[in-house]
Amino acid sequence: MTGLGQLAWTAVPHEALLVVPVGSVEQHGPHLPLDTDTRVATAAAQALVDATPGALLGPGVAYGASGEHDSFAGTVSLGSEALHLVLVELGRSACRWAARLLFVSGHGGNAATMIRAVPLLRHEGRDAAWWPCTFRTPTHTPDAHAGRTETSLLLHLDRAAVCTDRAAPGNTNGITDLMPALRAGGVQVVSPNGVLGDPAGASAAEGAALLAGLVQRMTAATRRWDPAEGGVLR
Numbered sequence: 001m002t003g004l005g006q007l008a009w010t011a012v013p014h015e016a017l018l019v020v021p022v023g024s025v026e027q028h029g030p031h032l033p034l035d036t037d038t039r040v041a042t043a044a045a046q047a048l049v050d051a052t053p054g055a056l057l058g059p060g061v062a063y064g065a066s067g068e069h070d071s072f073a074g075t076v077s078l079g080s081e082a083l084h085l086v087l088v089e090l091g092r093s094a095c096r097w098a099a100r101l102l103f104v105s106g107h108g109g110n111a112a113t114m115i116r117a118v119p120l121l122r123h124e125g126r127d128a129a130w131w132p133c134t135f136r137t138p139t140h141t142p143d144a145h146a147g148r149t150e151t152s153l154l155l156h157l158d159r160a161a162v163c164t165d166r167a168a169p170g171n172t173n174g175i176t177d178l179m180p181a182l183r184a185g186g187v188q189v190v191s192p193n194g195v196l197g198d199p200a201g202a203s204a205a206e207g208a209a210l211l212a213g214l215v216q217r218m219t220a221a222t223r224r225w226d227p228a229e230g231g232v233l234r
């Protein structure tokens with residue numbers, strides 16, 4: 001692993017790809033830590049850097065846009081306007097020396113900001129892109145929040161961080177059905193314990209497989225480096 005923060009400036013490679021995880025500090029039910037998204041984004045970004053010559057892992061942006069969770073204790077949201085400014089100014093500064101910049105977002109609520117900030121950087125002539133940590137595959141349908149998917153990921157990354165005895169199902173309706181109520185009143189209105197999904201059946205082995213699949217897709221997309229509209233790698 002090559003970490004930007006550990007290097008002297010003279011050791012920074014030419015034509016570097018800087019990879020910056022972007023997470024959140026938001027409730028993840030009664031059983032998962034508030035920094036779940038940051039942990040997942042950082043683990044994925046680290047694995048990408050390990051597999052990509054010339055890539056550097058930058059210190060992450062630990063806070064994101066989490067307004068939909070802000071009625072739960074512990075949630076701290078920058079909001080989309082402040083996050084936009086953070087990403088744009090981070091990109092403008094990094095691209096003075098980095099040839100390319102990739103944001104790896106661990107939180108779905110950051111996407112609306114990513115698709116504004118990254119195209120602005122690209123419009124300004126900076127070679128930025130982003131990648132969302134999504135776990136939908138032909139064999140896995142992820143639940144929306146703090147359910148089986150994220151519980152499996154955390155069991156894999158840090159078993160001790162998961163309070164399995166407190167894990168309980170939340171609202172298991174599909175996110176599309178929940179969206180109007182979610183938009184109007186936030187997560188608490190549809191799920192008092194904060195979970196959208198059901199942690200039952202989660203395992204470290206499933207988490208390891210989900211993360212490995214994500215890293216494989218992201219590493220291949222980084223090799224292609226073909227940002228679509230919105231700056232997302234495809």
Ligand SMILES: [Zn+2]
Pocket residue numbers: 028036037106107145146150
């Ligand atoms: Zn999450």
